[in-house]
Amino acid sequence: MTTERLRDLIETTQGELPPLTVALVQDLDLPEHLAIADVAALTGVTAHTLRYYERIGLVEVPRDAAGRRVYDREALGRVVFITRLRDSDMPIAAIARYVELVKQGPGTEPERLALLEAHRADILHRLADLQAALAVVDYKITTYGGACGT
Amino acid sequence: MTTERLRDLIETTQGELPPLTVALVQDLDLPEHLAIADVAALTGVTAHTLRYYERIGLVEVPRDAAGRRVYDREALGRVVFITRLRDSDMPIAAIARYVELVKQGPGTEPERLALLEAHRADILHRLADLQAALAVVDYKITTYGGACGT
DNA sequence: GTAGGACTTCGAGCGCACTCGAACACAAGG
DNA sequence: CCTTGTGTTCGAGTGCGCTCGAAGTCCTAC
Numbered sequence: 001m002t003t004e005r006l007r008d009l010i011e012t013t014q015g016e017l018p019p020l021t022v023a024l025v026q027d028l029d030l031p032e033h034l035a036i037a038d039v040a041a042l043t044g045v046t047a048h049t050l051r052y053y054e055r056i057g058l059v060e061v062p063r064d065a066a067g068r069r070v071y072d073r074e075a076l077g078r079v080v081f082i083t084r085l086r087d088s089d090m091p092i093a094a095i096a097r098y099v100e101l102v103k104q105g106p107g108t109e110p111e112r113l114a115l116l117e118a119h120r121a122d123i124l125h126r127l128a129d130l131q132a133a134l135a136v137v138d139y140k141i142t143t144y145g146g147a148c149g150t
Numbered sequence: 151m152t153t154e155r156l157r158d159l160i161e162t163t164q165g166e167l168p169p170l171t172v173a174l175v176q177d178l179d180l181p182e183h184l185a186i187a188d189v190a191a192l193t194g195v196t197a198h199t200l201r202y203y204e205r206i207g208l209v210e211v212p213r214d215a216a217g218r219r220v221y222d223r224e225a226l227g228r229v230v231f232i233t234r235l236r237d238s239d240m241p242i243a244a245i246a247r248y249v250e251l252v253k254q255g256p257g258t259e260p261e262r263l264a265l266l267e268a269h270r271a272d273i274l275h276r277l278a279d280l281q282a283a284l285a286v287v288d289y290k291i292t293t294y295g296g297a298c299g300t
Numbered sequence: 301g302t303a304g305g306a307c308t309t310c311g312a313g314c315g316c317a318c319t320c321g322a323a324c325a326c327a328a329g330g
Numbered sequence: 331c332c333t334t335g336t337g338t339t340c341g342a343g344t345g346c347g348c349t350c351g352a353a354g355t356c357c358t359a360c
Contacts, residue, residue: 035306035307036306036307037306037307046348046349047306047307048348048349048350049347049348049349051308051309052347052348052349066307066308066355066356066357067307067308067355067356068306068307068308068356069307069308081286084282084283084286085283085286085287086347087279087280087282087283088279088280088282088283088284088287090283091346091347092346092347092348093346109294113291113294116287116290116291117291119287120284120287120288120291123280123283123284123287124284126280127277127280127281127284129237129238130237130238130273130276130277130280131277132234132237132238133234133235133237133238133240133273134238134270134273134274134277136231136234136235137235137238137266137269137270137273138270140266141263141266141267141270144259144263185336185337186336186337187336187337196318196319197336197337198318198319198320199317199318199319201338201339202317202318202319216325216326216327216337216338217325217326217337217338218326218336218337218338219337219338236317241316241317242316242317242318243316
């Protein structure tokens with residue numbers, strides 16, 4: 001049963017799962033076939049949300065004879081990729097667009113690149129916002145409980 | 151009319167308004183009394199949203215004889231403070247809690263500080279997420295249009 | 301053979317943060 | 331005086347990203 005091997009894997013790498021990277025997924029000697037619960041445990045994305053992602057076309061997941069989802073390496077990689085983008089607030093619609101372009105195959109690279117670069121700009125903007133907010137919060141913390149309108 | 155002076159001010163500082171800081175608001179020789187449209191123009195927050203913020207208790211705004219909102223320096227500073235926190239994704243509920251504590255006056259400093267430090271931790275977490283996403287996006291951009299599951 | 305648990309689909313519901321529209325009030329300029 | 335513009339309140343609507351529950355299927359262990 002794949003779940004057991006996974007449990008072990010999660011135990012041994014305990015606490016270290018959040019920084020699960022796309023590359024890591026490739027290297028890690030994970031079982032080739034994962035049940036939805038395993039993917040949920042690995043990625044921190046709920047099974048409900050994983051089904052939702054599939055429903056809206058972000059990822060295609062093969063099934064076994066009984067119709068159950070079987071996540072292979074590719075599907076898992078895709079899920080991790082999606083969560084990284086979501087962590088940076090990339091809208092679902094943009095991710096869907098990107099995935100759509102990949103599905104269309106070659107020739108769509110320019111638009112993919114444009115999408116990524118637009119998102120890269122967004123990320124840089126968000127980083128600046130966060131730095132600014134951090135400065136404000138730090139200032140408040142050092143002046144300790146001052147009025148909030150200053 | 152205050153709006154005219156403001157228009158000038160916005161014109162002269164054109165393009166430079168987004169980085170409007172809390173401190174800047176103090177220094178800038180802004181009119182002491184601003185109409186809601188002026189605050190909207192200065193902060194980039196819509197009048198609708200400004201009214202919403204007041205409705206839910208994030209900011210108190212004095213009125214003129216006719217019942218119109220008159221933003222003084224304090225109210226403006228508060229709005230800017232709020233937008234900084236919102237830019238860093240601090241939930242409205244947390245901001246409301248903080249504002250509530252300030253309104254309650256002295257003795258609430260410890261909880262205010264705790265709130266700020268919790269939010270500071272959130273910001274650092276978000277920064278890390280963004281850096282991770284940036285790495286993924288940059289990798290994709292350099293490898294230019296590769297599959298999205300890798 | 302039967303109880304339990306993990307899975308399936310489907311559609312509806314939720315929480316957040318706005319966002320909007322309707323209907324009305326008032327102030328200043330021509 | 332009348333129009334135009336800017337404001338007011340109120341309550342309802344929107345969009346996003348999940349999140350949940352119901353009802354059913356299927357494998358596994360006892």
